[in-house]
Amino acid sequence: MDMKILGIETSCDETAAAVVQDGTEILSNVVVSQIDIFAEYGGVIPEVAARSHLEAMMPVIRKALADAECTWDDINAIAVTHAPGLLGSLLIGTLTARTLAILHDKPLYAVHHLKSHVYANWLTGGHAPQFPVLALVVSGGHTQILYMPAHNKFEIVGTTHDDAVGECFDKVAKILGLPYPGGPAIAKAALNGDAHKYKLPHPKVAGLDFSFSGLKTAVLRAVQKELGLPISHPSYDLKNHLTASQVADFAASFQKTAIEILCEKLTAATEQYPDVQSVVIAGGVSANRALRDALPEAYFPTPALSGDNGAMVAAAAYYEIVSGVEPTDPYALNIYPRISVENTGTGTI
Ligand SMILES: Nc1ncnc2c1ncn2[C@@H]1O[C@H](COP(=O)(O)OP(=O)(O)OP(=O)(O)O)[C@@H](O)[C@H]1O
Ligand SMILES: [Mg+2]
DSSP states (O other), rough: OEEEEEEEEEEESSSEEEEETTTTEEEEEEEEHHHHHHHHTTTOOOHHHHHHHHHHHHHHHHHHHTTTTTOOGOOOOEEEEEEEEEEHHHHHHHEEEEHHHHHOOEEEEEHHHHHHHGGGGGGGGSSOOOEEEEEEEEESSEEEEESSSSSSOHHHHHHBSSOOOHHHHHHHHHTTOOOHHHHHHHHHHHSSTTTTOOOOOOOOOTTTTTTOOHHHHHHHHHHHTTTTTTHHHHHHHHTTTHHHHHHHHHHHHHHHHHHHHHHHHHHHHHHHHHTTTTTEEEEEGOOHHHHHHHHHTSSSOOOTSSSSSSHHHHHHHHHHTTTTOHHHOTTTTGGSOSSOOOOOOSSSO
């Protein structure tokens, strides 16, 4: 078919653009991360993120086209993340994509960010997941199990009642005095730790749903107890009392528990949907080495495609196109960013 799609992603703190051919072949993939800015603050500041996107957006798109050796004439469609995410950040991407679609007369696809994370698993080269697919989305803002009977069809069959698992990694890292983003820092610290040192509880949540806020609090209480400090002792001060080996043991024990919780629910989901042919893992936490080792049969994106990027947006748009989805009117109001779409409960994305 030879369809080249430019994918644009600005939902959080990565300014990203990529050119993908026929939903599978990455011709370019440019990601400018703002992690260095936000490491200093320990988290994302939405207004600063939006301003950084504005500065980086056009250079990133130009580099994506240049790396792919494409001109605008070669691009068949433009895809952009429109929800969910930080409102100011999404606005930069969607306004840029709308403007470029009008200027260069290209069809525009406004793509849901979680769908894009799932489609990173179709960019792994060669062997594609087989339908029906179960997708475990584990990112900074979401923890969901999706049942996917065919391309572009999703049913949310499990979701978190409170924190996302990535958010839990980030919050536990903060308690332990590890840098932002917490996921990679916990994974690194855990390498030197004893995962059996601290016993942490598994939440009792019915069905395929999750809860991660209790696990974060359990780590907090366990740290206070280990240090002989009262539960009123402020969480931000605990890091000043922990030794490197205690940090490693807490990181390893927490990571092990979080992965066990994800795997238990995934096992329950595969029992509930016995027709499933492939399991795919998606979102930033899918970069985690221990999670990959725990699920050897599952599809994972290459680590570079686990976090936010433009290639997954282009891939998701490609499968919208082959599924018969009509392009979005670049003048229409409905591609203005939305903070959340069917974020909880059963529904479709
Ligand atoms: N190796 C790792 N182990 C565990 N967690 C990780 C790892 N690498 C990244 N993460 C976590 O992944 C999250 C970021 O993922 P991602 O960029 O997909 O989230 P987001 O885009 O902010 O949220 P969403 O996709 O839900 O809108 C962070 O919480 C980060 O700590
Ligand atoms: Mg994301």
